[in-house]
Amino acid sequence: MLSRRSLLLALAGPVRVTGVEIYDIRIPVTQDEAEAGLMHAFNVVEVATSAGVTGYSFAGPGTAHLPAVRRLLTGQDLFAIEKHLDNGLEKWGGVEHALWDAIGRIAKQPVYRLLGGASTRVKAYVTCVWPGKEDQQHVSYREQAEQAMRLQKAGFPGMKIRAWRPNPLDDADACAEIRAATGPGFAIMFDRTAHVPSIIGQKVWSFDTGLRVARALQRAGAYWLEEPFARDDYKSPARLAAMVDIPITGGEGYVGTGSFQQCLVNRTYDILQPEGRGSGGILTCRKVASMAEAYHVPCILHGTMALMLAGWLQATFATGAEWQEVALVRPPLLPQQQWAPGAKVLRNKELYRIENGEIVASELPGLGLDVIPEALREFRV
Amino acid sequence: MVATRRGFLAGALGAACATAAPVKITGVETFAVRVPDGGSPDPLRVYRYPVTRVHTDAGITGTSFIGIDPTLLESWVKPALLGQDLFAIDRHMKRLQMNSGESRTQGWSGVEHAMWDCVGRLAGRPVAELLGKAKDRLRIYRTTVFPGKQDQSDVPYERQAEFAKRLQSNGYTAIKIRAWRPRPMDDVDATGVIRAAVGPSFKIMLDRTAVRPGWVWDYPTALQVARGLEKHNAYWLEEPFDGMDLQGPARLAAETDILITGGELGRTLFEFAAFLHNKTYDIVQPDTRICGGIWAAKKISTLAASFGVPCVQHGTGGFALAGYIQAGCAMTNCEWQEMIGAGPNLPTEEWEPGLVLLEDKKAWRVENGYVLLPKAPGLGLRVSEAALKEYRIRA
Numbered sequence: 001m002l003s004r005r006s007l008l009l010a011l012a013g014p015v016r017v018t019g020v021e022i023y024d025i026r027i028p029v030t031q032d033e034a035e036a037g038l039m040h041a042f043n044v045v046e047v048a049t050s051a052g053v054t055g056y057s058f059a060g061p062g063t064a065h066l067p068a069v070r071r072l073l074t075g076q077d078l079f080a081i082e083k084h085l086d087n088g089l090e091k092w093g094g095v096e097h098a099l100w101d102a103i104g105r106i107a108k109q110p111v112y113r114l115l116g117g118a119s120t121r122v123k124a125y126v127t128c129v130w131p132g133k134e135d136q137q138h139v140s141y142r143e144q145a146e147q148a149m150r151l152q153k154a155g156f157p158g159m160k161i162r163a164w165r166p167n168p169l170d171d172a173d174a175c176a177e178i179r180a181a182t183g184p185g186f187a188i189m190f191d192r193t194a195h196v197p198s199i200i201g202q203k204v205w206s207f208d209t210g211l212r213v214a215r216a217l218q219r220a221g222a223y224w225l226e227e228p229f230a231r232d233d234y235k236s237p238a239r240l241a242a243m244v245d246i247p248i249t250g251g252e253g254y255v256g257t258g259s260f261q262q263c264l265v266n267r268t269y270d271i272l273q274p275e276g277r278g279s280g281g282i283l284t285c286r287k288v289a290s291m292a293e294a295y296h297v298p299c300i301l302h303g304t305m306a307l308m309l310a311g312w313l314q315a316t317f318a319t320g321a322e323w324q325e326v327a328l329v330r331p332p333l334l335p336q337q338q339w340a341p342g343a344k345v346l347r348n349k350e351l352y353r354i355e356n357g358e359i360v361a362s363e364l365p366g367l368g369l370d371v372i373p374e375a376l377r378e379f380r381v
Numbered sequence: 382m383v384a385t386r387r388g389f390l391a392g393a394l395g396a397a398c399a400t401a402a403p404v405k406i407t408g409v410e411t412f413a414v415r416v417p418d419g420g421s422p423d424p425l426r427v428y429r430y431p432v433t434r435v436h437t438d439a440g441i442t443g444t445s446f447i448g449i450d451p452t453l454l455e456s457w458v459k460p461a462l463l464g465q466d467l468f469a470i471d472r473h474m475k476r477l478q479m480n481s482g483e484s485r486t487q488g489w490s491g492v493e494h495a496m497w498d499c500v501g502r503l504a505g506r507p508v509a510e511l512l513g514k515a516k517d518r519l520r521i522y523r524t525t526v527f528p529g530k531q532d533q534s535d536v537p538y539e540r541q542a543e544f545a546k547r548l549q550s551n552g553y554t555a556i557k558i559r560a561w562r563p564r565p566m567d568d569v570d571a572t573g574v575i576r577a578a579v580g581p582s583f584k585i586m587l588d589r590t591a592v593r594p595g596w597v598w599d600y601p602t603a604l605q606v607a608r609g610l611e612k613h614n615a616y617w618l619e620e621p622f623d624g625m626d627l628q629g630p631a632r633l634a635a636e637t638d639i640l641i642t643g644g645e646l647g648r649t650l651f652e653f654a655a656f657l658h659n660k661t662y663d664i665v666q667p668d669t670r671i672c673g674g675i676w677a678a679k680k681i682s683t684l685a686a687s688f689g690v691p692c693v694q695h696g697t698g699g700f701a702l703a704g705y706i707q708a709g710c711a712m713t714n715c716e717w718q719e720m721i722g723a724g725p726n727l728p729t730e731e732w733e734p735g736l737v738l739l740e741d742k743k744a745w746r747v748e749n750g751y752v753l754l755p756k757a758p759g760l761g762l763r764v765s766e767a768a769l770k771e772y773r774i775r776a
Contacts, residue, residue: 011756011757012505012506012507012510012756012757012758013756077514077517079506079509079510079511079513079514080513080514080515080516081513081514082513082514082515082711082713083514083515083516085513086515086713103510103511105398106504106505106506107503107504107505107506107511108399108401108503108504108505109401109468109503109504110401112468113401113468113500114468114500114504114511114512115511115512116469116470116471116676117466117468117469117470117471117472118469118471118472119469119472120466257683257686257687258687260687261687261688265658283513287683290650290679290680290683290684291683291684291687293650293680294650294651294653294654294680294684295654318471319471320471320472347397347398348397362400363400363401363402363403364398364400364401365398365399365400365401366398370397370398
């Protein structure tokens with residue numbers, strides 16, 4: 001119990017942001033490891049505070065943004081996250097993560113415990129993209145099924161793959177083959193990613209295509225279909241969701257809460273997927289989850305991996321989401337293999353503890369990464 | 382080689398972050414304190430304070446000045462919380478809200494505020510700062526019920542005007558009075574007299590409080606009152622109809638310029654979703670004691686903000702305000718904090734006897750009609766263990 005005197009002394013003076021640094025690091029890996037896709041290059045954000053505590057994030061926005069971020073935050077109240085978001089922080093979710101890391105370190109608690117602490121474990125699903133053609137048409141259904149079995153054997157309860165093949169019904173055939181390999185109980189998600197396939201010349205699906213694919217995926221035992229249509233089309237996903245049983249999901253492209261409000265009012269998606277960084281950050285994700293709760297709509301964050309994931313996980317544990325996406329994983333790797341080099345900048349030996357396919361919340365303060373500042377300095381590019 | 386270097390770095394430079402062990406709730410208690418009244422209690426001051434406390438295995442105790450029914454505490458709250466994770470407020474709230482009637486949700490709130498006090502004390506920071514602080518102060522409006530009849534029909538308009546002027550001369554910028562008089566246009570006339578006394582910028586709110594006067598206005602009456610209030614530049618009219626009437630307030634809001642507000646009895650996020658969907662109110666007014674707590678109020682505020690609707694918390698009096706002020710400062714869309722008086726007095730006068738309960742004998746700083754977010758951790762009141770013990774009146 002604190003004595004009366006120490007309580008009196010425990011006034012919480014204002015904490016100011018005294019400096020922001022954004023820089024790249026490259027953690028040494030062998031050429032083989034680099035070629036295999038091990039994550040070793042990161043964009044670091046460091047927020048120094050008048051409390052003598054520094055917050056870190058590995059999900060930074062690129063060094064070109066540094067002057068603008070400094071203008072926004074230097075000298076400002078560390079804790080006034082809502083105010084910072086209002087003033088433009090929304091654009092730099094990774095910086096927001098670093099602010100929360102500092103807040104958590106000052107509070108000596110993991111961030112999720114400060115924001116409702118809804119859960120301490122979350123099922124991880126692994127999004128796999130094979131090297132080669134973006135549309136994955138060169139990847140055999142068998143290879144996809146083998147990766148699914150590899151993940152399943154490692155305890156992961158779900159996998160997501162692209163629905164980008166030139167003949168969209170091929171992805172449903174892939175689903176059937178994966179389902180045959182894994183048996184029931186393993187979640188197989190499909191991601192159309194809205195307009196993103198335009199990078200390889202594909203168009204956003206017509207409603208009819210979306211409906212045909214969704215029905216075929218449903219027959220093949222898929223778990224959900226993500227972003228079948230354009231991101232500013234709030235009506236078509238709702239129409240599709242009303243015609244099929246598999247959940248239609250989306251939301252990774254929205255910044256701030258406004259578009260999510262539109263989704264909820266229009267019943268656009270069965271599951272909302274705010275991006276842990278792109279939405280504006282941890283607090284924005286937590287807010288979207290609160291809004292979604294009013295509509296009985298689950299909120300499951302769009303993901304990332306390696307050292308970046310730390311901020312996403314805090315939001316996920318704060319909201320109690322059922323799943324956390326780990327993305328993008330390059331087969332045949334497992335997530336733990338792919339993010340292993342990140343441990344070289346941490347005192348904690350493993351980035352995240354995984355038990356039976358669930359990520360377990362760290363008890364370390366802030367974002368849960370015990371960063372070694374000297375290691376960052378050493379690996380700075 | 383890298384591993385070796387890493388081992389060297391970890392060993393030689395800087396201590397590792399300490400992990401924060403989970404914190405469990407080891408006890409919840411509720412009682413009341415009565416502070417000295419000098420032998421002649423002043424009816425405009427508060428001497429009795431309900432207290433709810435949450436004890437933890439981290440050695441930190443959280444306190445709220447919101448009482449909870451002792452029977453509910455034993456039968457319902459304690460079984461749900463003892464031995465549980467202090468930080469899992471979202472989970473506890475959902476669980477307790479799901480099997481709760483109206484009184485039960487209110488029962489839980491005193492505990493929820495005390496849990497947040499604990500979380501803030503563990504963190505060494507005010508709760509608003511842990512929730513993404515939006516502001517450091519809230520504008521106060523003083524809700525004043527004058528001695529006399531409940532409907533205030535025996536209160537001279539001049540008495541109301543004089544007190545509004547007193548608030549104004551003490552830096553306050555707003556008053557709320559009842560709109561309960563048997564002839565509804567009398568409250569409009571009272572507003573006119575107050576307006577003449579305080580000049581154009583002082584805010585005057587009127588509260589019909591839905592069904593509480595014992596009879597509900599019909600629509601034509603409400604429209605006539607609202608039009609009359611518009612003429613005197615009243616700021617808002619609160620709960621002109623039944624609290625569950627989603628359409629009436631929306632229609633009145635569409636037809637008049639005065640703000641139509643309400644929502645203090647809303648117990649769940651879903652009720653507020655219904656208000657927002659139906660554009661029922663121009664401003665929603667959750668009460669953090671009724672809606673499920675500080676955390677629930679923040680959620681409601683977030684939802685309202687996404688609809689572009691301000692969320693101004695319904696208030697209370699005495700030290701129960703501590704959690705309200707933390708919640709309000711965590712909201713982007715909450716400009717005001719209601720402070721409900723025991724009668725025509727200033728908030729600082731009202732809580733003066735209770736200051737003996739605080740280590741520093743200070744509650745909140747009030748400057749220019751704003752209450753400042755306190756700097757002490759948790760809910761911001763530095764509660765004196767010795768005083769709680771000394772003035773406790775009920776086990």
